Amino acid sequence: MKTFVLPAFLLVLAVLPGCISPTSYDYEQAALEEMSNYKTFTIDSRETRSNYQDVVLSPIVDRRIERAIQRELTAKGFESVSANPDFRVTFNTVTKTRTEINDFGPPPFRRHPYYGYSGRHLDIDEYEEGTFLINIVDRASKQLVWRGAYVKRLGWSAPDEAEVQKIVSSILAGFPPEQPGG
Template sequence: MSVFLPRAAVAAVALSVLALAGCETPAGKVDILQSSSTSVVAGSTYAWAPVTSATQRSADPRIANDIINQRIQSAVDSALAAKGYRRVSSPSQATLLVSYYVGLEARSEIQSNNMGPPPVAACGFRGCVGGWGFYGAPMLDVETINYTQGTMIVDLVDRASGQLAWRATSNRRVDSSDADQAALNAVAADMVKTLPGGAQ
C-alpha cells in the first residue's frame, strides 16, 4: 500500500532534516578526556612540545607538511589565547606542553534514496492512466558514497609530571576546504570549548 503525504508535510520533514544537519559543530563529534589527578589551570602558560620521530603528527602526505602544520598551530594558538592561556617560547618555562595529531581515513557508505510513490494516476471516462515502477511500487536509488573521515587530537601535558592532563578528539567528514585557515580556526575553537578558561 502506498502512503501519500501532503506537500506541506513533506516540506516540514525536509526542513527538520536540514535543521538537524545545520546543528553539527565545526569540529563534528568532540570527545574530551580529562585527568582526575592532573588538572589544567585557567591562564596557564604553554609551549609546543618538540616533535620527535616517535611523535610524528601525521604520516599522511596530504597533511604532513609545513603549510598545514603552521595553520593548525596558528588555529590552536588562537583558540588557547581566546581561553586565556599564554604561549611562551621555551618548553622549559611552560606549565603545559601542547601537541596535536591528525589522521585521515578513506571510508564509504551505501545510501538508498526512496524516489517516492508513483504519481497520482489521471482518471477519465475510459479509466485511469499513470504511475510508474512495477505495480506502482516506489523506486529506490542506491549509491556508494566515498568520503574521508578526519580525526584531530589536541593534547595538553603537564610538563612537570609528564602526564596527560587534557585531550580533545574531533571526528568528522572532511574535504579539501577544511584545510583553510578559517575552517581550522573554527575547529580548534570548538575543540577547546570545555577547557577551563575565560570566554566560552
C-alpha cells in the same frame, strides 16, 4: 493540516544535521584541579612531534594550526613559554576511509508492464573522513590530561587560515573543563 506537515518535516530534516557537533573532547577527571591552575604552555614543534607520531600534514598547514592554537590559548589567558610550561600542546590527524550506502528502494509508481517493479536504487559513496586531535599533556606527570577532536569529511583542498582557526576554536572551547559546581 496535511499541507503543513510536509514543509514542517522537511524543515526538521534540514535543521537536524546542523545540531550534530563534529567536535568532542574528553579529560582526566583526577587532573581537573591541576588544569584549573595552568598558566603557561608550549606547542610541540613539528620536529618534536615527528619523534613520537607520523606527521602527515604539510608544513604550511602545521604552521596554520600552531598559530591558531597559539591565538586561542592566548585569548584564554594562557602564556606561551619555551621553558617549564605547565602543559604541552600537541596535535595530530587521522584519516579513515568510510563507505556510505543509501538504499532508495524501488522507484515509486514505476511498474514495468509484465515485468513487475523495477530494481532497487543503491547509492554507494566512498570517502575519506579526517579526525583532527589536540592533546594537552601535563608537564609534571607527562600524562595526557585533555583531548579534543574534530571530525569532518575531507575535501580536495587544505583548510585555509580562517577554517583552521574555526576548527581549533571549536575544539578548544572545552578547554579547560569547568570544575563541577563552579
